[in-house]
Amino acid sequence: MLWTRVASGVVLAPLFLVLVYLEFPYFHLLVAAIAGVMAVEFTRMDGKAGTKRRTLTAAAAVVAVALMSADHAAAAAAVIVAATAAVIAADQVAGRKGFHVVHIAVLYAALPAVSLLYVMAEGGARSIFWLLAVVWATDIGAYAFGRMIGGPKLAPSVSPNKTWSGAVGGLVSAVLISAGLLAWVYGQGLSASLLMLAAGLSVVSQAGDLFESALKRRYQVKDSGAIIPGHGGVMDRFDGLWAAAPLAAVFCLVLGGVQQW
Numbered sequence: 001m002l003w004t005r006v007a008s009g010v011v012l013a014p015l016f017l018v019l020v021y022l023e024f025p026y027f028h029l030l031v032a033a034i035a036g037v038m039a040v041e042f043t044r045m046d047g048k049a050g051t052k053r054r055t056l057t058a059a060a061a062v063v064a065v066a067l068m069s070a071d072h073a074a075a076a077a078a079v080i081v082a083a084t085a086a087v088i089a090a091d092q093v094a095g096r097k098g099f100h101v102v103h104i105a106v107l108y109a110a111l112p113a114v115s116l117l118y119v120m121a122e123g124g125a126r127s128i129f130w131l132l133a134v135v136w137a138t139d140i141g142a143y144a145f146g147r148m149i150g151g152p153k154l155a156p157s158v159s160p161n162k163t164w165s166g167a168v169g170g171l172v173s174a175v176l177i178s179a180g181l182l183a184w185v186y187g188q189g190l191s192a193s194l195l196m197l198a199a200g201l202s203v204v205s206q207a208g209d210l211f212e213s214a215l216k217r218r219y220q221v222k223d224s225g226a227i228i229p230g231h232g233g234v235m236d237r238f239d240g241l242w243a244a245a246p247l248a249a250v251f252c253l254v255l256g257g258v259q260q261w
Helices: 002-022 026-044 051-069 073-093 101-149 164-185 192-218 234-255
Strands: 153-155 159-163
Touching: 002 026, 002 101, 026 051, 026 101, 026 234, 051 073, 051 101, 073 101, 101 159, 101 164, 101 192, 101 234, 153 164, 153 192, 159 164, 159 192, 164 192, 192 234
Parallel strands: none
Antiparallel strands: 153 159
């Protein structure tokens, strides 16, 4: 399984980076595809959504991304809100009370996707590269430090293999990688706000990973899907990035793209 994961990463990571570099429309099409597949995986998680609902949910996520690609942010937000409200209302009418994971499927899949496009619009490809560096460094650092040091579990009831040493190692790795990228590749000076942003994105990325682990444990599924050999589903691969994207978008909104951070 490890070698399958590595092989998939070796093939898919460069392709992903090339599409980021090419920007519009290639990156936007990629994000739309990820959002659509993620919506399907999310709605399938608890087994309560049929084919029709999965299709409509995925369509809503893709439409929201398409609208954002055309610089219609307000319309994209309206689609996300309307689709979420419609799903909840449909369950109420059908007598299915309480919370179901499908209620937030569009929000989960589309809001981070729209956020990524906003980051791209504000800071270009290098803002996305920086964000990816933070998230990927968090994943790699958490795995490496967790394996080497071990110690107390971070959230044993949710993800038995994650440790506090791994969480701290992931955070430190993210800060160091982001600082190095900004200073040596982008030629920017360091600042406390940059380090705090990288740390915050690392924490949120790890929280996104734990959230997906909690969902899988609750609904007793091993992976969200099987589309990526060795990794499982799209949610399994992009949960950290999807969690970090809205926070990155907020910083873009306040401070501009990565060249301004």
